[in-house]
Amino acid sequence: MRHLFLFLPLLIPLVTAVLGLLAWNKPRLQRMLGVCGTATLLASAAALLVTVLKEGIISAQAGNWPAPFGITLVADIFSALMVLAAGVMGLAVSIYSLADTDRHHESVGYYPLLQVLLLGVCGSFLTGDLFNLYVWFEVMLIASFVLLAMGGRREQMEGAIKYVALNLIASAFFLAGIGLLYGVVGTLNMADLAVRLRAVPHVGTVPVIAVLLFCAFSIKAAVFPFFFWLPASYHTAPVAVITIFSALLTKVGVYVLIRIFTLIFIQETSTGQPVILAATIFTMMAGALGATAQPELRRILTFCVVSQIGYMLMGLGIMTPLALAGSIFFMLHIIAAKSALFLSTGIVSRLTGTTELARLGGLYHKRPLLAALFLVPALSVAGIPPLSGFWGKLALIQAALGTGHYLTVTVALGVSILTLYYLVRAWSEIFWKKRQGTDNDEYHHVSPTHRRQMLVPTVLLASVSLLMGIAAEPVFRLSLLAARQLLDPGSYISAVLGVRP
Amino acid sequence: MQSLILSTAIRLLMPLFLLFSVFLLLRGHNEPGGGFVGGLVAAAAFALYSLAHGAEAGRRMLRVDPRLMVAFGLMTTLVSGMLPFFSGQPFLTSLWSTFPAPVIGHAGSPLLFDTGVYLVVAGMSLLIIFSLMED
Numbered sequence: 359m360r361h362l363f364l365f366l367p368l369l370i371p372l373v374t375a376v377l378g379l380l381a382w383n384k385p386r387l388q389r390m391l392g393v394c395g396t397a398t399l400l401a402s403a404a405a406l407l408v409t410v411l412k413e414g415i416i417s418a419q420a421g422n423w424p425a426p427f428g429i430t431l432v433a434d435i436f437s438a439l440m441v442l443a444a445g446v447m448g449l450a451v452s453i454y455s456l457a458d459t460d461r462h463h464e465s466v467g468y469y470p471l472l473q474v475l476l477l478g479v480c481g482s483f484l485t486g487d488l489f490n491l492y493v494w495f496e497v498m499l500i501a502s503f504v505l506l507a508m509g510g511r512r513e514q515m516e517g518a519i520k521y522v523a524l525n526l527i528a529s530a531f532f533l534a535g536i537g538l539l540y541g542v543v544g545t546l547n548m549a550d551l552a553v554r555l556r557a558v559p560h561v562g563t564v565p566v567i568a569v570l571l572f573c574a575f576s577i578k579a580a581v582f583p584f585f586f587w588l589p590a591s592y593h594t595a596p597v598a599v600i601t602i603f604s605a606l607l608t609k610v611g612v613y614v615l616i617r618i619f620t621l622i623f624i625q626e627t628s629t630g631q632p633v634i635l636a637a638t639i640f641t642m643m644a645g646a647l648g649a650t651a652q653p654e655l656r657r658i659l660t661f662c663v664v665s666q667i668g669y670m671l672m673g674l675g676i677m678t679p680l681a682l683a684g685s686i687f688f689m690l691h692i693i694a695a696k697s698a699l700f701l702s703t704g705i706v707s708r709l710t711g712t713t714e715l716a717r718l719g720g721l722y723h724k725r726p727l728l729a730a731l732f733l734v735p736a737l738s739v740a741g742i743p744p745l746s747g748f749w750g751k752l753a754l755i756q757a758a759l760g761t762g763h764y765l766t767v768t769v770a771l772g773v774s775i776l777t778l779y780y781l782v783r784a785w786s787e788i789f790w791k792k793r794q795g796t797d798n799d800e801y802h803h804v805s806p807t808h809r810r811q812m813l814v815p816t817v818l819l820a821s822v823s824l825l826m827g828i829a830a831e832p833v834f835r836l837s838l839l840a841a842r843q844l845l846d847p848g849s850y851i852s853a854v855l856g857v858r859p
Numbered sequence: 860m861q862s863l864i865l866s867t868a869i870r871l872l873m874p875l876f877l878l879f880s881v882f883l884l885l886r887g888h889n890e891p892g893g894g895f896v897g898g899l900v901a902a903a904a905f906a907l908y909s910l911a912h913g914a915e916a917g918r919r920m921l922r923v924d925p926r927l928m929v930a931f932g933l934m935t936t937l938v939s940g941m942l943p944f945f946s947g948q949p950f951l952t953s954l955w956s957t958f959p960a961p962v963i964g965h966a967g968s969p970l971l972f973d974t975g976v977y978l979v980v981a982g983m984s985l986l987i988i989f990s991l992m993e994d
Contacts, residue, residue: 365950373937379930422943422952 361418363409364431364484366402367441370395371448371477378470385464392452392469399476400445407438411836415843415853417486425854426547430486432854435840436686437483440613443693444483446822447605448476450815454701455598457808458708463508463596472602475501479606483613486854488536488546491614495532495578499525502607505599506591517591524587528577535570538563549854551622552847560625568626571618579611581671582640585664589648592663593656597704600656604663605697609689612670616685619674620844627677634675639769642668646776655703655713658784659696662739665773666692672754672770673841676761682841684753687834691738691746691826698735698819699781702728705812706788709801715784719793724801729789731816736785738823740778746826749834866911869904876904884977885970894973898980905981906988914992917985925985932978939971 374395381387410416410433419428433441452472459468478498485491507518540546542563543554555564573584580588588608592600619627619634627634645665652658670692673685705728706721707713722729738745751774758767804812826833843849880900887893909917943952955967 361949362944369937369941369950372933376930376933376937379926379933382926418949420949420951422949 360409360413360416361431363402363406364416364418364433365420367399367406367445367480367484368431368477370399370402371473371480374398375470375473375477378467378473382467385461388464388469389456392455392472393449395473396445396448396452396476399480400442400449403438403442403445403480406433407435407442409433410435410438411839415849417854425486425856426545426550429490430547430549430854431484432486432549432850433484434843434850434853435836436613436616436844439686439690439836439840440483440609441480443609443690444476444479444606446819447602447693447697448472450697450701450819451598451602451605453811454601454704454815457804457811458596458598458704466508468505468508471501471505475505475602475606477501479610482610486548488539488548488551488618492529492532492536495529495610498607498610499529502603506595506603508599509596511594514594517594520587521591524577524584528574528584531570531574531577535567535574538567538570542567547854548618548621549851552851553855555622556624556847560623564623565626565629568619568623568630571623572615572630575611575615575618576637577611579608579615579671580641580664580667581611581637582644582664582668585641585644585667588664589657589660592660593654597656597700597707600660601697601700601704604660604700605693608663608667609670609693612667612685612689615671616674616682616844620677620682621847621850624847627674631675631677634671635763635766638668638671638675639766640668641665641671642769642773646773646780650776650780653715655706655715655718655784655788658780659700659703662699662777662781663696665777666696666739668773669751669754669770672758672766675766676754676757676763677845678757678761679838679841679845680753680760681757682844683834683837684750684757686837686840687753687826687830688747688750690833690837691750691823694819694822694826695735695738695745695747698816698823699732699739701812701816701819702732702735705816706732708804708812711802715787717794718788719791720789722789727813729785731813731820732788733785734820735823736781737778738827740781741774742778744827744830746823746830748827749830753834862911865907869907869911873904873908876900876907880904880977880981884973887973888970894976895980897973898977898982899984901977901981902984902988905985909988909992914989917992918989921985925982925989928978928982929986932975932980932982934975935978936972936975939968939975942968942971 374391378388378391415434417430417432419425419430421428475498478494478501481494482491485494503522506521507515543551545551577584592603642665645661649658649661649665652661669688670685673681710718712718738747741747741751755767755770880897883892883900884894884897905917905921908920940951942954953967953969955965960966
């Protein structure tokens, strides 16, 4: 019954979404379903990771049609780790949403949509078929369109239109790439593609397809020069929604980039190394410079999301086990740390009613815990030891030094300093400086239940980041195992097709 | 605008439409048809009825909330996909009964899946049509 573990992360969100549909007019029941569903998802993701660690890469064929004809689901350590991250984020955001979501959003199906989003994300992580991946992307995008536009305020619609337009273009690229690939190779099963494409030198259409797919997923992952839609749209949505978007959606793009360029387009990865590294460098710089110039907290953080995507791509550009392990570790770290930052931003905005840095200040006296909750993930994102970001960056920079990519190292270190600068500046503006205008420190009242519901997930994610820093070794060993699996496509292929190529 | 011709005709056509949609659902097994198009035909019947008599009358004629139809349809497809778990086979594996059934030949879990699709498509289209008409 190993295949059950592969289907459960898809079935649980789907069943929860359907139950949410049945409980349409009962918001209390929907909230409970949201929390219970994501908790179960987390448990099933943990079970999947344990199974994969024990038995190696596992695969299942939906409908029992043998690969490459049926729809394949595959889990290696990398995808199992990402599903686990999706489970943690789903649970954290579901709990946070209990306090943060207004009645209107609940009445138009916020909780079931969140489950559909998680379904799409888990599906993208687990599928072993390119066309199936496209379908999961659409599931994810449709849910995200609605979540982003929910509420229908003017600036929200503006952000949503940019988001929808750019993502549809990316989907068109993706579909065009899939069509061409099917025309050339005659299969879309990823393992089968890997077998057929590794035998021949890639000339003619194949590199073009690789570039098309690289562009498509770069748009989804907000890589330079396709990142501009992200800061333009993310900051308009409610905090819980941006948190899960920034934690999972861009990471799905990075995940797919790493997956297809280590499995299918290996030859293009080595010839295209300068392009990937250039994209990395510019993504880091563009995000960091953008964030430095912003006067508003949520905009700073959305630019920061872009800047960190650069680090994740770095591993793909360098392509050594250490570099890929660094990327994977960094992805896990940034999902926890950045989300903790977003959630504590949400608490700040709930207390003060604003996220403009100029109008904030003096929060440290009244809310020292919140100040710590913002500072810990901020320092972690900047890469201060002993927090998790430090170890991720250390591995990446070590790998880059080892292979002689000195320019990348310089930029990565410079961007780290910039990150430290703008996050600490934001922190001191919010918590330290004297609040302008009002002489008394009056904040909006937040009921104790809501306070708990907002604090618990924030503390949870911040402590994940802290723990990943203090006990970095087991997590890093796991990332290294995942990286080794990625660099040995043979085991993936034999797990899917059942034969050693 | 009330059209006498439409409202008279739809009373006679509606049972035909619904019968035809079930026919399509059952026929879709081996030949063109299936749950999707069957569901659309069923939705078309109710949509025409609502055009003739108003969305409120259409909802009353349907009796169930279209949202519930979607939910139950999804549940049905999920159950049909999960049945093979009991015999240790992967999700969505087709199970066939060995007894020949009249009209459809052999009954199996794909028919259950198609019934779910029928409900989802009919429910979803009607959900959209009703909310557009009431706007």
